[in-house]
Amino acid sequence: MPKIAVFDSGLGSLSVIKPIQKRTRSEIIYFADQKNYPYGTKTVSQLDKIIKNTISKLQENFSPDVIVVGSNTPSLLLDIEKKDKIIGVYPPLKDAALKTRSKKIGILGTQVAVQNKALDKYIKKNLSSKITVAKINATPLVDLVESGKFILQKQQTKKIIKKIITPYVDDGIDIFTLSSTHLPFLLPMFKELFPKIVFLDPADSIAKQIAKIFERKVPARRKLKIYTSGDAVKFQKQLSKIGIKNTVSSL
Structure with a gap:
């Protein structure tokens, strides 16, 4: 086996x-x-x-x-x-590039990942320069999943999700990559709060x-x-x- x-x-x-x-x-x-x-x-x-x-x-x-x-x-x-x-x-950037209509993609990841030059190199390698990318620190969401609070404190979790993601949606981003493996646990909430936005899971x-x-x-x-x-x-x-x-x- x-x-x-x-x-x-x-x-x-x-x-x-x-x-x-x-x-x-x-x-x-x-x-x-x-x-x-x-x-x-x-x-x-x-x-x-x-x-x-x-x-x-x-x-x-x-x-x-x-x-x-x-x-x-x-x-x-x-x-x-x-x-x-x-x-x-890895962030599913090639898939995101095929699906975005606005040519704007958001990468939701940990603070270290989104601030490191390794991510910049990965973006340059996998995306056209015509696509705009926002690197978003989603560490507060990762912590909510790991602690289990996303189960017991759903309304507070939704409030934090909206606070982090709404400014980028307002800026025209139509696809987010879930670039922490903790984030797919929040996918039902993402879809509920932003039904017109695509959230990509690399799993x-x-x-x-x-x-x-x-x-x-x-x-x-x-x-x-x-x-x-x-x-x-x-x-x-x-x-x-x-x-x-x-x-x-x-x-």
Whole structure:
């Protein structure tokens, strides 16, 4: 059975795992690196050390066929796509360029990601200069997801979403990329508040990549094992609030 390890600093990886489960039958190792949450405030050198250590830990403990770095921030800053058997998550800019009518795109990401030159290089590589891009710090929204407050404090969450996004919609942006894997959890609210705006989740493109790798391997069933570098009991309670009943183990 193909074995896929997916990790992030918290809940974010779950938004990547669901599309993978739809497209492949595999054993998925989900590692929530909560000890190092949030990745989005770390320096490049700190991230480099964390990601290398985490990849080594996953390789030593599980020997996965593929490791998915389920976070836009380290994927961009550390150029993950150049590493063998490791897949990163990136803003789906080419897809956004095909769908925008106003030629204005918003990238919702962590503070470190939107302020780093690595994102500028990625934009230049993947978009025409005719398209205007706004890089938007969505760290407050990421924190709402990781803390679980988006479930218990829906009205406050919607208020913060409107405060962050409305100025850019008023400026003519018609497409936003969800360039933190935490943000797809807020997609129902995004659609409710801005029904005419498109919000792009890169997770499905990751699932397609993985499906191609394992297209000849068809195991009998799917498996999901969950680990955390933080408090396993606390994280299991957090997951249960969004309907995930799997046992959480420490790693």
